[in-house]
Amino acid sequence: MTPLGTASVAALRQYVRCAEAKAIAVADLLCQAGLSEDILETDDGRIDGEQFQTFLHLLAERSSNPILGLETGDFVQPGSYSVLGYISMSCATLGEAVTRIAPYEKLVGDMGTTRLRMTGDEVTLVWHCNYADPLVRPHLVDNVFASWVNYARWLGDVEQAAPLCVKLQRTSPGPELELEYQKRWNCPVTFSAEEDSLSLSKALLSSRLRQPDPMLRKTLEAHALYQLAELETGTDLTAKVRRAIHQQLASGITRQDMIAEDLGMTSRTLQRRLSQEGTSYQKLLDEVRQKMAEGYLRDSEMSIPDIALRLGYSETTSFHRKFKAATGKTPGEYRKNKVGSV
Structure with missing residues (x-):
């Protein structure tokens, strides 16, 4: 499996909103x-990390x-953080949310992963x-x-709140664009730093949030723990194989033995375990191929032989x-109908 794991569709949507606002063809x-x-x-939903x-x-x-990432932050919403966003909304203080x-x-x-570091009156993420x-x-x-x-300002209803400083490992985008960071964050920003970090005053963490709800927070955290357990145990073999097939097909290959090896088993064992989940490698391959084929025909100009x-x-x-067995139409007929219906 990919070392990049997965990403939530909620995270993808934030970038999609920004792209649409800039009139970038998202479907393509x-x-x-x-x-x-x-x-x-x-x-x-979740997508493969490599695809993200x-x-x-x-x-x-x-x-x-050069500052696309900075500007995508303007499109954050509570839902951008999946259930974590709603947990933070129900916290009593900004510190609780952090x-x-x-x-x-x-x-x-x-x-990525976050680590908290406390030094004196500062908290650094x-x-x-x-x-x-x-x-x-x-x-x-x-x-x-x-x-x-942006989200912390919205949570605490403190539009002028600012970090103490931000350090970025990236190189400077240039003096003019550095002003965009200053304008948004209202704090010193260091480029080519040794770490990517954001420091806050401990006093800021005591800021009260808009709508604290301890009972709701406990319910949401229980749900979050259940979701984490599902992600970490990884018992859904069908979903893993489907994602692996998708990744292989993006490179034009279909190798059951490679997928089995990545999952730490033989092809025979893979077939047996898929059978126990009520499916087979060939069935999953056909399903993923069909969905990808429909996407290519609908959203790209690739020739049918190339697809x-x-x-x-x-x-x-x-x-x-x-x-044609799956849709009742040839690829050419499907493309013509979809293009004509736009």
Whole structure:
């Protein structure tokens, strides 16, 4: 499985809102990242971390904006943090909300981890980014800190509240664009720093929040713990195999033995365990291929032979036959109908 884990659809939506505001064609980016637009309609959906990183890379390329990550922070909403956002809303103080980040941030995604450090009258949140793509990483870190600041101001109804300082490992985007950080954060910002961190005054952490609800917070935290247990035990083999197939097909290969090896088992064991879950490798392959095929036909200009090749078919005729069996239409007819209905 990918070392980047997964990301919540809630996190993806924040970037989508920003892209749409800048008139960037989101459907095209999703398609190129191997994602269906339908995923945006799910409330608790998750996507492969590699796909999320690819989407962010494509978005950064398309925007050509050195401070894209900073600007995406303007689009944060409580739902951007999944259930963690609602837990923080029900906390009594900003300090209470801050201490909930590290235990539950995995629910937002595996993009990075937070560590709290206390020194005198300061509390520092150090964020370690797990994404290595040199184009994506600085935007992701900027997004995390910009989102934290905007969301904390909204939570505490303190529009002028500011960190003591922010340190970023990224290089400076230039003197003019540095002013954008100052304008949003109203604090010193250091570039080319040794760590990515944001420091707050302990006094600020005592700020009362808008709508504290201790009983609701306990209920939400119980739900969050259940979701974390599901993520960490990883018993849903079908979902894991489906994600692995999706990732392979994005590279034009279909290798059951490689997926089995990544999951620490033989192909025979994989087949047996999938059978116990009421499915098979071939069935999952067919389902993922079909969804990806529909996405390529609907949202890209790839030729049908190229789509067949990308999806691991040795012959275009095999692709035609499978697709028509699933939809009652040939790939060409499907594309024509979808384009005509837009």
